[in-house]
Amino acid sequence: MVRSPLRALALGSLVGILVLAGVLAPAGALASGPAGAQTRDTLTVALVSHAPTLDPHMHFERVGILVNINMFDSLLHKNARLEYEPSLATSWRALSDTVWEFKLRQGVRFHNGDLLTAEDVKFSFERVLEPGKEKKRSPQYGNVRAIKEVRIVGPDTVHLVTDRPFPLLLERLVFFPIVPRRHIEKVGDEAFGTTAPVGTGPWKFVEWKRDQHIRLEAFDQHWRGRPPFRYLVIRAIPEMATQVAELKTGGVDIIRNVPADLVPDLRAHPQTFVSTAPILRTHYVHFDMRATPVNNKLVRQAANYAIDREAIIQKMMGGLGRVMATTVHPAAFGYDPTVTPYPYDPKKARELLAKAGYPNGVDITLHSAFVEFRPVFEAIAQMLTEVGIRTTPRLWDPGPAWNKFLQGEGKATHGYYGSWGYYSVFDADAILHPLYHTEPGSWIGKWYTRIEGLDALIDEGRSTLDQARRKRVYAQIQRILKEEAPNIFLWHQYDVLGISRRVEYAARGDEWLWLFDARPRR
């Protein structure tokens, strides 16, 4: 019987697979945790993914920040009207152009019971700054690199010393979580980021199931008092349609970035509502000012007259956008309302184009990796084409796009359609430096922007704490920007939250989910 061992092997394999399935199924499938149904004291939020770590200093992911802020406190906080509020620091003032003093709140406890001390504050900064080290571990290093030294001058007093006047310091400190030194030294960085995160925030860590949920529980000794919801669950749901279905059935209470076409549906649904807030994310087409024909100011101005911004916002973005005069956002420090947006005037656009030497029009190519706004990109290209700037729109995957129009020094392109989120810093400098400054430390400006005298003005704006002077400088910059038109100036976006009717909460202008403000609706 030559066959029988084979037969046994075959049967064995079959049985093996079945057993495997039987054993694996419960192990893989039946993780304990929050199922669809919710209890009243649990607030569930859906995010598209989780950050790679819960350590608030070791990532730079929006989805991670949104979780971290509810577990950790920073020195400063911003309320829903985006005004500074005391958090772990009860007061602060600039002692000179480069030295800031912070008074720490007394009696604040970490989730493990340790008292917050000035040592923890110093440790938190040095963890990111890593003085003396060549290669920094934290991707947030750039945010606070201006801080040269953290001095403990008393049990409740800390001085931050910057290497030059640094007007953005307070903005940077709104998300700079303070972490417990003794705890981290005991458990190590890895455990701190995965199984043992400890902060002073309203909720403390319970468990993290990768790609499923992060579960938090209210911290009874939190200095603000107990948050209205006892449990906070952050689920990872990549698909927007699934998030919407979960919201409608009560599986989650808050979803983010609802696309414009789904907004009416959620507005009409009996169990959900939509909350929106204007945010910093600013759209623009950035021209490569070295390339013909967009090296000609008249062509760039013509392009600005060619776009019917209001029509795009109303017809393609569900009204969820607001036209901007330049790239400086109305909510950012330094905004000048007297600079007005380019009107939609295709006739004027054609005249300018003719004056620039292109009476029969001209061909350009624009690139973009802004996949979510593909139809808008195509509409812009069409509107440009209609006035004679015949535009070929090319959409890329974000990965290859970096190579194409950023790394490759902006070759083979007249510009790109994209957006800038200001890193949630409400200050003109947060967009002016990366987009227009031509020094190597800037972002796209060093390749694309060529405007005489602009570098000096941007430098002047960021090197003084004299806010009145900064305002004057930024007003001047905005007038130059409008005249020189290095971009097609477009609009800023709105944050769009879908929220269950059993929860009271409103979208914020900084895209934060500050869930201490969420409460059950009675």
Place this chain on the structure above:
Amino acid sequence: MTAFLLRRLVRFLVVCVGVSVVTFAILHASGDPVALIMPEAPKADRAVLRRALGLHDPLPVQFVRFVTHAARGDFGQSFFHREPAFRLVLERMPTTLTLTVLSLAFALAVALPVGVLSAVRRNSLLDQAATVAVFLGQSMPVFWTGIMLILLFAVHWRLLPVSGWTSWSSVVLPTVTLGAFSAPLLLRIVRSSMLEVIGLDYVRTARAKGVPERWVIWRHALTNAALPLVTVLGLQFGLLLGGAVITESVFAVPGVGRLIVGAIRQLDFPVVQAGVFLLAMIVVTVNFVVDLLYVYLNPQIRLR
């Protein structure tokens, strides 16, 4: 037998090398992860990171390093998660395998009875309905089926949870979605091979000697008709692992597919390589088992 196993082992190794060459080549052609990780950094900082990630060496050097490490189960650290890529994949593999096996079981549970019956009662109402269902099933993309099932069973009728992987009830919709992708093909195979078989002499003989009809169909005919079915099952297993990628995203299932999709978006080479490699090994193994099953099902087949 030994020769057969040896030959299979060689083929297995060839597939291993093939899979790693192809994934390696495609990934490295797809873009620069350093530019994605730190888009705003100066060139010097990028160079430091590139060196740290081992991306500064010439491609052949990187490839040899990749293969020698992979042979030891070391696919390197994930760029994004900063954890061993292989561990990330292994953690999620049980979930994906569960989903795939359950889906295949579901597809089979539908395809076998319906396929046999529509062959036996050819051109009956059932047969025609099955034909239409096959046609529809094959033209529906997985993500669409998934979202439709969510809308009906979770949102409209509130019978099942929308997404997640936390209870048996949450397993139902992903399983049906993925199974529905495979069932039509299986059904067609069952039906056509049954049709071929029931006209043969030995079936007539069985009937003539008075074997009960049910026994004739399910025992005599189906055993022979099962051969092509088994072949297709092996192939389907691989396809379903691929389909699981989409299903996992739609239903927020914490599996390998979702991990790989995320990793591709972030150009996280080690994770993609580890994931694709492991999935490929599973497919190869399953097909090996299928070959062995042939022998069991049809003793006339000799393994050479």
